[in-house]
Amino acid sequence: MTAAVEVHGLNVRYGRTPALDDVTVTLEHGKIYGLLGRNGAGKTSLLSSMAGFLRPSSGRVLVGGEPVFENPRAMGRVCLVRSTADAIDRHFEVKDVLSFAAELRQGWDAAYAASLLELFEVPHAYVRALSRGQLSALGVVVGLASRAPVTIFDEAHLGMDAAARGVFHDEVLRDFMENPRTIVLSTHLIEEAATLFEEIVLLDRGRLLLREQTEAVLERGTAVTGQADKVDRYVAGVAAESPGLSVLGEKRLGPTKSTTVYGELSAGHRERAAAEGLDLGPIPLQDLFVHLTAGEPK
Numbered sequence: 189m190t191a192a193v194e195v196h197g198l199n200v201r202y203g204r205t206p207a208l209d210d211v212t213v214t215l216e217h218g219k220i221y222g223l224l225g226r227n228g229a230g231k232t233s234l235l236s237s238m239a240g241f242l243r244p245s246s247g248r249v250l251v252g253g254e255p256v257f258e259n260p261r262a263m264g265r266v267c268l269v270r271s272t273a274d275a276i277d278r279h280f281e282v283k284d285v286l287s288f289a290a291e292l293r294q295g296w297d298a299a300y301a302a303s304l305l306e307l308f309e310v311p312h313a314y315v316r317a318l319s320r321g322q323l324s325a326l327g328v329v330v331g332l333a334s335r336a337p338v339t340i341f342d343e344a345h346l347g348m349d350a351a352a353r354g355v356f357h358d359e360v361l362r363d364f365m366e367n368p369r370t371i372v373l374s375t376h377l378i379e380e381a382a383t384l385f386e387e388i389v390l391l392d393r394g395r396l397l398l399r400e401q402t403e404a405v406l407e408r409g410t411a412v413t414g415q416a417d418k419v420d421r422y423v424a425g426v427a428a429e430s431p432g433l434s435v436l437g438e439k440r441l442g443p444t445k446s447t448t449v450y451g452e453l454s455a456g457h458r459e460r461a462a463a464e465g466l467d468l469g470p471i472p473l474q475d476l477f478v479h480l481t482a483g484e485p486k
């Protein structure tokens with residue numbers, strides 16, 4: 189089966205500024221991806237290339253097996269939703285925005301769009317009368333109701349309050365379960381959206397750092413908690429035996445300490461922790477992200 193999106197050796201430059209450097213990545217059907225990266229990492233450039241809005245400086249982007257740039261059929265398979273404040277013409281009414289989307293999108297579900305407007309409490313008004321959060325919600329409505337085979341939300345939540353973002357994430361998952369497709373979410377609010385991501389695509393300074401199951405990434409981070417001297421001895425011992433293991437941070441509370449480490453812990457290491465009375469727990473994806481992308485931004 190053809191992949192939903194194939195990116196081969198993609199380079200994007202804006203004049204002299206390199207944005208993407210030889211990125212190769214495949215997105216499969218029926219998965220939700222989290223696209224992560226620090227400011228300027230190249231996320232928007234990658235997503236715009238996937239939607240066919242950006243001509244690659246070199247390399248290829250295929251959607252449904254076809255080059256997407258200047259190809260209406262392949263572009264029609266992708267719905268890219270950005271933080272919409274400047275993307276939707278403010279002279280339109282909300283109903284006009286939905287009518288245009290209905291004309292453009294083969295899989296458009298008008299009844300679903302209407303129910304989403306209610307869910308997000310978007311008023312039937314002129315676009316210029318919407319608040320920033322309502323405008324973003326309108327973008328989300330268009331993205332979800334398009335039911336496009338590849339639906340991309342590029343920081344589409346900007347301006348939405350915490351409750352609205354919660355509704356957005358719940359609705360992405362609920363609708364994805366009923367109508368599986370490829371969904372990509374790019375966000376800096378990693379912890380809020382982390383449970384949605386089946387896989388993570390991580391860009392760092394224009395390069396692909398990893399594309400991996402979220403679970404596998406999370407398994408490499410561990411918080412070792414217990415009596416401070418025992419934690420120190422344990423971590424020093426494990427680090428000496430596993431050269432790939434690094435210490436991300438330490439927190440102390442009285443006699444108790446929690447040290448976060450990144451790297452594989454063997455079954456033997458886990459048994460040793462249990463024997464020492466130490467607790468091994470997960471660490472947030474956000475902390476791993478900070479570790480993996482540490483360093484000066486370009």
Ligand SMILES: Nc1ncnc2c1ncn2[C@@H]1O[C@H](COP(=O)(O)OP(=O)(O)OP(=O)(O)O)[C@@H](O)[C@H]1O
Pocket residue numbers: 202205206207225226227228229230231232233234
């Ligand atoms: N229109 C443009 N003209 C010139 N340089 C640009 C343009 N758009 C992006 N860039 C540069 O390309 C690089 C990648 O930008 P991009 O917007 O793709 O990153 P991003 O990961 O989406 O960033 P953020 O998280 O801050 O939104 C940055 O160095 C940026 O300055």
